[in-house]
Every structure is written in C-alpha cells, then in structure tokens.
Amino acid sequence: MPQITAHGSTFRDWEALLGAVTRNASLLPAADSLRTALEAVLAKARDMKVQQEDLEGKRQATTQALQQLVDDGREAARKLRAHVVSALGSRTELLKQFGIPTRRRRSKKTPEESLPTIETPKVVMPETIEK
Numbered sequence: 001m002p003q004i005t006a007h008g009s010t011f012r013d014w015e016a017l018l019g020a021v022t023r024n025a026s027l028l029p030a031a032d033s034l035r036t037a038l039e040a041v042l043a044k045a046r047d048m049k050v051q052q053e054d055l056e057g058k059r060q061a062t063t064q065a066l067q068q069l070v071d072d073g074r075e076a077a078r079k080l081r082a083h084v085v086s087a088l089g090s091r092t093e094l095l096k097q098f099g100i101p102t103r104r105r106r107s108k109k110t111p112e113e114s115l116p117t118i119e120t121p122k123v124v125m126p127e128t129i130e131k
Helices: 005-023 031-088 093-098
Strands: none
Touching: 005 031, 031 093
16 A cells, blocks of 8 residues: 555545544454554644744744844844944944955046047948939
8 A cells, every 4th residue: 555645645544544433443452452542543643733833924924024033133234344444434444353354445537548539430321312
C-alpha cells in the first residue's frame, strides 16, 4: 500500500481503520490494545497539528514584527548618520568610522594645451525647385 503523505488523509485513514475495527470487534478480539494505542496516537497527532497551525500563525506575526523592527532600525541609523554628518562636517575623514563615505572636493584639472579647433564646413541645401 502506498504511503500517505498528507496529514489530513492520514488522519482520515486512521479514523476509517478505527471505525472498521470497532464495527468488527467480535471478529478481532486481540486488536483492542492496538486500537487503543492508535486512538491515543491519533488524539496526540490532532493536538500537535492544531499546535503547528497556531505556531505558523505566530511565525508570520513574528516575521512581520521583525521586519518592522528592521525598518525602524534602518530609519534610526539613517537619522544618526545624518546627525554625525551635521555635527562633524561632510568632509572629515572621521566619517569613515561611522560607515559614511566622505565627500571630497574634485581637484581642478590642469588646463591641457589647447588643441586647434577645426571648423566644420556648412552644408548648403540646394533650393527646392517648385514646379
């Protein structure tokens, strides 16, 4: 018999088996202890399934709360870095300690020898002939 992988199907299979054993108890007198053991396992499995579903809901809520905390932390870090820049200035090398890139002035380029300019000839469009 193939193994049943879905829990609901497994539980229904066990319930059907227990029902069949109960209806045919006179034919299976030695199966009483086995039936009791399966009933106990089925009850525990149902409780565990309810607990699993409850934990999944809590997991989702916890994940959302964690994401909100991370967003709040990023905002607080942004504000703190902005305060550091305003207090120390935007060009100091101390900003590297806070994970902030320093802003440096661009160096002036030395003027290169001027290249001769080449004039481009004007393109004269021929007049359109009207007929």
